[in-house]
Amino acid sequence: MKLNSPMNSAKPSNKQTVFAVSSLVALAALTAACTPMAPTTPAGKDAGGTKEDAKTPGKTTEIKILVDYTIAQPPGTDNPVWKEFEKRTNTKLTVQWVPGADYGDRVNVALAAGDIPDLIKIPNITTPLFRQMVKQGAFWDLTPYVKDYKNLMALDPTIWNNTKIDGKSYAVPAGRPLNGGGFASIRKDWLDKLGLKMPTNMDELYTAMKAFKDNAPDGKKDTVGYTMRSADFLEEVFTGTVGKWKAVDGKLVNMILEPEMREALTYKRKLFQEGLIPQDFPVLKETQYWELAAGGRAGVTAETPEALFRYTMDQWKRDPKVEWTPMLSLAPKAGGKPYVPQNTGFNGVLAIPKTVPEDKMRSILKFIDYGSGGEGLDLTLYGIKGVHYNEVDGLKVSTDKAVSDSVGTATWGKMFSTPVLDLWQYAAGMPKEIYQRNVKIAEEKAKISIPDPAIGLVSETELKMGADYTKKIADMKTQVTIGKQTLEDWDKFVAQLKSDANYQKIIEEMNAEYKKRQAQK
Numbered sequence: 001m002k003l004n005s006p007m008n009s010a011k012p013s014n015k016q017t018v019f020a021v022s023s024l025v026a027l028a029a030l031t032a033a034c035t036p037m038a039p040t041t042p043a044g045k046d047a048g049g050t051k052e053d054a055k056t057p058g059k060t061t062e063i064k065i066l067v068d069y070t071i072a073q074p075p076g077t078d079n080p081v082w083k084e085f086e087k088r089t090n091t092k093l094t095v096q097w098v099p100g101a102d103y104g105d106r107v108n109v110a111l112a113a114g115d116i117p118d119l120i121k122i123p124n125i126t127t128p129l130f131r132q133m134v135k136q137g138a139f140w141d142l143t144p145y146v147k148d149y150k151n152l153m154a155l156d157p158t159i160w161n162n163t164k165i166d167g168k169s170y171a172v173p174a175g176r177p178l179n180g181g182g183f184a185s186i187r188k189d190w191l192d193k194l195g196l197k198m199p200t201n202m203d204e205l206y207t208a209m210k211a212f213k214d215n216a217p218d219g220k221k222d223t224v225g226y227t228m229r230s231a232d233f234l235e236e237v238f239t240g241t242v243g244k245w246k247a248v249d250g251k252l253v254n255m256i257l258e259p260e261m262r263e264a265l266t267y268k269r270k271l272f273q274e275g276l277i278p279q280d281f282p283v284l285k286e287t288q289y290w291e292l293a294a295g296g297r298a299g300v301t302a303e304t305p306e307a308l309f310r311y312t313m314d315q316w317k318r319d320p321k322v323e324w325t326p327m328l329s330l331a332p333k334a335g336g337k338p339y340v341p342q343n344t345g346f347n348g349v350l351a352i353p354k355t356v357p358e359d360k361m362r363s364i365l366k367f368i369d370y371g372s373g374g375e376g377l378d379l380t381l382y383g384i385k386g387v388h389y390n391e392v393d394g395l396k397v398s399t400d401k402a403v404s405d406s407v408g409t410a411t412w413g414k415m416f417s418t419p420v421l422d423l424w425q426y427a428a429g430m431p432k433e434i435y436q437r438n439v440k441i442a443e444e445k446a447k448i449s450i451p452d453p454a455i456g457l458v459s460e461t462e463l464k465m466g467a468d469y470t471k472k473i474a475d476m477k478t479q480v481t482i483g484k485q486t487l488e489d490w491d492k493f494v495a496q497l498k499s500d501a502n503y504q505k506i507i508e509e510m511n512a513e514y515k516k517r518q519a520q521k
Contacts, residue, residue: 061363062092064117066110068103068348071410079405081383081412088376089367097411116353119364121414122171123348125163125456128463130351134170140352140361143169149365151373155419159345162455167520171349172368175417179449180424180442181343184233185308187299188325190217200338201331202237202267205300209276212299218319222297225276229289230302231268233341237330238264242341242452245510252454252514254507256473257494263332265490268481282478296322305438306427313429326441329448342449350415371416380416383407457517459509465502 074097075082086093096117098106104123110116111129116138122130133139146152146169155175163173184205190212191198199205209225216223226234236242239255246253255261271277278284278292292298294314301311301324308324315322329338350368352361370376382389388402402408409418425438459466476493479485497503 058090060090060092061360061367062094063119063364063367064094064096065119065121065415066096066098066107066117067119067121067415068100068123069097069406069411069414070100071406073406075406075411080387081379081405081407084379084384085371085412088379089370091363091367095415116355118352118356118360119368119415120351120353121174121348122351125165125171125346125349126458128458131165131458134165138354139170140354140356141168141170142172142352142365145362145365146172148362149369151369151376152365152417154373155417156345158451159419161517162345163349164456164517167517171351172365173346173417174348174350174414175372175419176343176345176347177419177421177423178343178345178451179446180305180422180438181341182230182302182304182307182424183340183445184300184302184327184330185305185324186327187212187217187323189321189323190299193217198325198327199330201334201336202234203333205330206267206271206276209271209300210274213274213276217299218296220296224278224292224298225271226300227289227292227298227302228277228281228284229293231281233302234268234271235261235264236341237339238267238332240332240337240339241450243454245452245454247453247514250515250518252507252511254510257498260332262487262490262494265477265480266487268477269483269487272481273483282482293324304424305442306424306430309427309430309434313427326438328441328444338448340445340449342451344452344455345419347414368416371412372418377416377418377420380412381408381418381420454510454514457510457513459506459513461502461509462506466506469497469503469506 074095082093082095085091094117103121104127107120107123107127108129110120111133125131130139152172155173156178158178159173159175160169163169163171186199186208188198191208194208194211194215194217196208196211197204199208206225212225213223239246239258239260241247241255244254244256246255268277272279272281289301290311293301293303294311296315296319301308303311305326308326312322312324329340331338352364356364371380378385382396382398383402383405385391387399388405388407389396389398391397398407409423422435422439422442425442426435462469476485476490480487480490
């Protein structure tokens with residue numbers, strides 16, 4: 001899959017999507033000193049039509065929406081982008097914004113009470129209560145309808161498949177890029193200073209992390225190798241899959257029970273014993289991972305490229321030579337298969353209850369479609385031209401008004417699909433050459449990325465008992481890593497899971513669902 005860069009593409013195709021400043025609002029406090037900038041979005045008729053196309057003659061459609069947000073304050077009804085959406089789509093919006101941290105609970109309350117608005121963002125297609133209500137006929141089967149909406153149909157078929165239930169689309173994916181997201185990143189300036197090459201496997205990564213700690217490239221003796229941000233990647237490189245399921249010979253194998261997981265724990269245990277990861281990593285908060293990376297106390301972290309640049313920008317204030325670089329991939333050992341994860345392709349799904357009449361359901365789909373492509377996607381990501389951004393030398397340069405009016409994926413982007421291919425490759429203030437480097441790395445990742453084969457699949461037994469198993473497994477991994485339990489204890493734990501009838505039933509049910517989905521393709 002090729003990532004189109006408006007910066008170096010003289011003639012974008014009609015299918016080319018926009019480039020988004022995904023962190024523009026959510027991280028405004030960190031970028032206030034810099035002018036946000038993004039490549040110009042091609043927005044021809046093929047990408048999303050015109051304002052006239054978007055307007056619906058006749059009666060205004062009133063839409064009640066429940067959706068999350070991830071900034072300090074969501075937009076209010078006097079928000080100019082809000083008004084512009086209503087004007088362009090002939091709608092009257094009533095939006096209940098819920099903080100992201102509380103959103104899952106709020107959705108479950110709404111579903112349980114039957115208090116469902118016209119459009120509801122569901123955190124994940126596997127949300128148990130949502131799936132139960134789908135089977136009861138509480139939500140529209142959108143499969144026959146979505147084909148009429150060109151921006152929605154422009155979504156990669158993989159994303160649609162990842163969000164289907166029994167082969168049907170009961171929701172519209174809140175689309176995101178499949179590739180180029182979060183993975184391991186490293187202080188390349190430290191590698192250069194120590195005469196080390198970019199690691200390509202876990203042994204080389206260990207060598208680099210040990211050198212970072214022992215030789216303290218920043219001159220301080222408080223350095224660790226890895227922050228332990230998104231530490232799952234350490235295991236996934238060894239298991240060769242996203243999450244715990246791996247497709248092998250047409251079946252799903254639970255990698256928790258396989259020798260590769262033991263190898264991963266052996267590796268993590270070694271990192272802990274040698275002080276190459278924080279000794280208090282089990283209790284670290286999100287902000288503390290940031291402090292380790294931005295404070296020069298760690299040489300490896302795991303982030304999206306746009307978030308990675310925010311570390312860089314913060315550190316440039318103290319040392320302009322700092323260079324964080326996204327790693328392309330890692331193999332478990334020399335000569336092994338390189339691993340980099342493919343993303344799910346969505347950030348929740350957008351569902352419409354059957355209490356909404358068919359004609360209104362179609363109007364809601366038209367509303368979602370408008371905000372998911374062309375000028376509607378421009379409005380979603382950047383706001384109003386001349387108010388929230390100006391075009392300078394082919395780039396969208398944001399104004400201070402964009403921040404104060406809560407423009408971006410942290411708000412409006414939550415209720416639309418924004419699968420622009422270089423969404424995660426840019427951050428406010430990023431130099432052109434870093435952006436182009438990120439895009440090139442993302443292009444290479446797309447050639448080898450490995451998906452989670454179990455996305456969207458559920459086991460009824462896991463819905464009932466999975467949370468308990470997940471906690472026990474996570475606790476055991478942590479105890480083995482920090483030395484409170486031995487690797488032999490892990491072997492006994494795995495043996496217990498292999499003989500646990502309910503855990504084996506989860507594996508059987510997941511395989512039945514996987515086989516069913518394969519037959520539907």
